[in-house]
Amino acid sequence: MNAASALTRFDITASLPAFDPVPAADGDTVQIDLDARSYPIRIGSGLLGQPETWDGLPKARQAVIVTNTTVQPLYAAQLEQALAPHYAQVRTVALPDGEQYKTWESLNQIFDALLGGQCDRKTVLFALGGGVVGDMTGFAAACYMRGVPFVQVPTTLLAQVDSSVGGKTAINHPLGKNMIGAFYQPRRVVCDMDTFATLPDRELSAGLAEVIKYGPIADMAFFEWLEQNMEKLRARDADALRVAVRRSCQIKAWVVGQDEQESGMRAILNYGHTFGHAIEAGLGFGTWLHGEAVGCGMVLATELSARLGLVDGAFVQRVRNLVQRAGLPVLAPQLEEDSPASASASASASASASASASASASASASASNGNGNGNGNGNGNGNGNGNGANAEAWLHHMRVDKKAEAGQIRFVVIAQPGEAALATAPDALVAEVIAAHSNPHACLMQR
Ligand SMILES: NC(=O)c1ccc[n+]([C@@H]2O[C@H](COP(=O)([O-])OP(=O)(O)OC[C@H]3O[C@@H](n4cnc5c(N)ncnc54)[C@H](O)[C@@H]3O)[C@@H](O)[C@H]2O)c1
Numbered sequence: 001m002n003a004a005s006a007l008t009r010f011d012i013t014a015s016l017p018a019f020d021p022v023p024a025a026d027g028d029t030v031q032i033d034l035d036a037r038s039y040p041i042r043i044g045s046g047l048l049g050q051p052e053t054w055d056g057l058p059k060a061r062q063a064v065i066v067t068n069t070t071v072q073p074l075y076a077a078q079l080e081q082a083l084a085p086h087y088a089q090v091r092t093v094a095l096p097d098g099e100q101y102k103t104w105e106s107l108n109q110i111f112d113a114l115l116g117g118q119c120d121r122k123t124v125l126f127a128l129g130g131g132v133v134g135d136m137t138g139f140a141a142a143c144y145m146r147g148v149p150f151v152q153v154p155t156t157l158l159a160q161v162d163s164s165v166g167g168k169t170a171i172n173h174p175l176g177k178n179m180i181g182a183f184y185q186p187r188r189v190v191c192d193m194d195t196f197a198t199l200p201d202r203e204l205s206a207g208l209a210e211v212i213k214y215g216p217i218a219d220m221a222f223f224e225w226l227e228q229n230m231e232k233l234r235a236r237d238a239d240a241l242r243v244a245v246r247r248s249c250q251i252k253a254w255v256v257g258q259d260e261q262e263s264g265m266r267a268i269l270n271y272g273h274t275f276g277h278a279i280e281a282g283l284g285f286g287t288w289l290h291g292e293a294v295g296c297g298m299v300l301a302t303e304l305s306a307r308l309g310l311v312d313g314a315f316v317q318r319v320r321n322l323v324q325r326a327g328l329p330v331l332a333p334q335l336e337e338d339s340p341a342s343a344s345a346s347a348s349a350s351a352s353a354s355a356s357a358s359a360s361a362s363a364s365a366s367a368s369n370g371n372g373n374g375n376g377n378g379n380g381n382g383n384g385n386g387n388g389a390n391a392e393a394w395l396h397h398m399r400v401d402k403k404a405e406a407g408q409i410r411f412v413v414i415a416q417p418g419e420a421a422l423a424t425a426p427d428a429l430v431a432e433v434i435a436a437h438s439n440p441h442a443c444l445m446q447r
């Protein structure tokens, strides 16, 4: 097949440190190497509540913890106590919980607290929560007095292995997700395994999608380890989680160190995301969690790689099995072209209208999917008859995705197991991919 000649390949296996499946006895540190903006990611158990964890941060009179109303009662008091020896004043701002609150209004709530509390330009912000809190706090830190130091304390698996690392910060706009933001690196990231104790199963599975993604794009030894340890991860075995978080952060750190502002290689981290974003937009944001959409998206991106002649069907099956064992959906759902919260939403779509729509959709989806088992009975017959998902709607959502350039969809494909590449593909081939993994019965609530 001549498609391979159009690939932009990124083979990073030779320069990555080797995968180490043994957790360090007393915690791990992964270093992000960005010259003057370099910082450590500390990974371990019981870190959050220990004052020593916070040694060596920039000196300041005040620290402000930004969190949300769900995480505050769980972890804010511990963090406040551990920070008390380091700062004369420690205060906490709790924002409302949810992607629909990743807005200017919430950002202003942070600025109100900072200005109202006479916080100076040395004040250190601590983002305590998932990716939503992390993205907003980072952006607030980038803006307040033209930049104050901030620390990421991610409490979801997704935030520990992905969003807290790499310095992308943003809020949403009614016309698009993460459209207003900045590259702004934290001074430190602290990943405490103990915070997973309270994380809902569905959120844990969503985070596992971002863990799995690092295997096919960069490290098949890690992928094999995930195949052997998926049950332990889902049972929240702290050692297994530490190994998974450390390796994910190492790979992300390495990629970000090469391409901080996503001018090239960083795009490989979007494996599964082009199909995934179509699912999120086509079902209405919040119906499937981001990680759930990425899980299904990785199966489709791998199928596309197979149809481009890059990997074999057995590899597609391996990815599909692992995604499914992580409790994630593997069947392509039926999408609508003009869903209420689609990426091409009209200017009149108000933030609050789409917010309440996605909040209620999310609630009903979790109610009917509480077991997080995904849906494993896809036929995968590959006959391309299109009787399942509507390929036109998929292509529409992928063309308007912000990662598409001038309507040209760029897919992250697997050039060979452990190596990613960027490729374009004919619409008809993409339609075959979707049909091969769709099922007329794979409706929204069955996932
Ligand atoms: N900056 C980046 O590079 C990057 C990368 C990926 C995703 N993101 C962003 O991250 C966000 C998604 O992050 P997320 O998946 O962490 O979602 P989230 O922040 O909404 O957290 C998920 C849910 O879990 C709750 N929660 C968090 N920690 C908990 C804990 N320990 N125990 C119990 N509940 C807890 C939250 O309150 C929330 O209800 C999106 O806004 C996405 O755009 C950013």
Ligand SMILES: [Zn+2]
Binding pocket: 162, 210, 273, 290, 294
């Ligand atoms: Zn993602």
